[in-house]
Amino acid sequence: MSVRNQSSEQSAGTLYRAGFACFVGRPNAGKSTLTNALVGKKVAITSNRPQTTRHTVRGIVHRPDAQLILVDTPGLHKPRTLLGERLNDVVRTTWAEVDVIGFCLPANEKLGPGDRFIAKELAGIKRTPKVAVVTKTDLVDPKALAEQLIAIDQLGKELGIEWAEIVPVSAVGDKQVELLADLLVPMLPEGPALYPEGDLTDEPEQVMVAELIREAALEGVRDELPHSIAVVVEEMLPREDRPADKPLLDIHANIYIERPSQKGIIIGPKGRRLKDVGIKSRKQIEALLGTPVFLDLHVKVAKDWQRDPKQLRKLGF
Numbered sequence: 001m002s003v004r005n006q007s008s009e010q011s012a013g014t015l016y017r018a019g020f021a022c023f024v025g026r027p028n029a030g031k032s033t034l035t036n037a038l039v040g041k042k043v044a045i046t047s048n049r050p051q052t053t054r055h056t057v058r059g060i061v062h063r064p065d066a067q068l069i070l071v072d073t074p075g076l077h078k079p080r081t082l083l084g085e086r087l088n089d090v091v092r093t094t095w096a097e098v099d100v101i102g103f104c105l106p107a108n109e110k111l112g113p114g115d116r117f118i119a120k121e122l123a124g125i126k127r128t129p130k131v132a133v134v135t136k137t138d139l140v141d142p143k144a145l146a147e148q149l150i151a152i153d154q155l156g157k158e159l160g161i162e163w164a165e166i167v168p169v170s171a172v173g174d175k176q177v178e179l180l181a182d183l184l185v186p187m188l189p190e191g192p193a194l195y196p197e198g199d200l201t202d203e204p205e206q207v208m209v210a211e212l213i214r215e216a217a218l219e220g221v222r223d224e225l226p227h228s229i230a231v232v233v234e235e236m237l238p239r240e241d242r243p244a245d246k247p248l249l250d251i252h253a254n255i256y257i258e259r260p261s262q263k264g265i266i267i268g269p270k271g272r273r274l275k276d277v278g279i280k281s282r283k284q285i286e287a288l289l290g291t292p293v294f295l296d297l298h299v300k301v302a303k304d305w306q307r308d309p310k311q312l313r314k315l316g317f
């Protein structure tokens with residue numbers, strides 16, 4: 001078994017690498033926290049670069065030697081319906097397309113049926129390297145950690161998964177997060193950066209909120225409006241005079257389209273579509289920010305915004 005510690009030798013070499021990784025694992029395994037720890041406070045603005053990946057980019061690790069792009073996969077579920085099976089096909093396709101998969105397993109919980117279910121699926125993905133990431137190591141003592149490492153090693157043997165690495169990390173305690181990046185990078189293909197460094201922002205919440213609205217607004221009309229919508233969050237303010245246990249966040253956002261003729265597509269008959277976009281994205285924003293939200297959406301025309309540098313700047317590109 002090769003378990004990596006900070007003292008392990010690190011990859012040398014001057015080649016530049018760029019590629020994709022995704023973290024999988026059951027709910028609460030620590031995937032988001034780890035992504036944030038790797039990427040830092042900045043998140044990717046990817047709205048205008050659909051050609052690079054079909055997957056939602058969660059964050060980009062920029063390093064002198066590499067660019068590691070972390071993408072989201074939808075969760076894998078025990079399929080009970082045909083739709084469930086189709087969704088799982090999407091997950092498998094993503095797994096086969098990324099350059100490396102990080103399988104997150106919390107150090108403080110015994111391997112369970114949920115982990116096994118995902119591991120069995122991973123075993124079917126032969127070509128993509130799989131790294132077992134033992135998360136939340138700050139919550140256990142060395143003995144418990146050692147036992148978990150052995151259990152994961154055995155799980156791999158039992159299911160025929162060859163772990164490229166088994167790496168214990170603590171995202172909260174900032175232990176071995178850097179090492180994890182060092183181990184993932186050599187698994188990426190050689191090649192130039194896929195995103196310019198400027199594609200990062202310090203305002204993750206605002207950008208993510210705009211991105212959620214944009215996704216919802218594009219749903220079902222992608223063919224008609226492929227890249228011609230942009231969303232700008234104008235204001236995010238807690239509503240005044242609310243009791244402390246009933247906060248409300250007011251969010252005002254504009255959906256920009258290029259031509260007046262596109263307005264009808266976004267708004268829909270009797271405004272129904274825009275209303276649905278509002279309901280759907282509000283739920284997701286509430287889940288993201290953990291607070292009730294009042295979402296005020298407006299549709300505006302910014303003529304030919306994709307071709308106008310001034311407009312592009314205003315729209316955050």
Ligand SMILES: Nc1nc2c(ncn2[C@@H]2O[C@H](COP(=O)(O)OP(=O)(O)OP(=O)(O)O)[C@@H](O)[C@H]2O)c(=O)[nH]1
Binds near residue numbers: 137138172
């Ligand atoms: N102590 C400790 N807690 C952690 C660590 N990483 C994550 N957590 C906590 O574990 C919980 C779940 O973490 P998330 O990062 O949201 O897990 P996730 O896998 O993204 O969860 P889903 O979004 O439900 O799939 C949160 O309460 C985190 O604060 C860690 O390194 N140490």
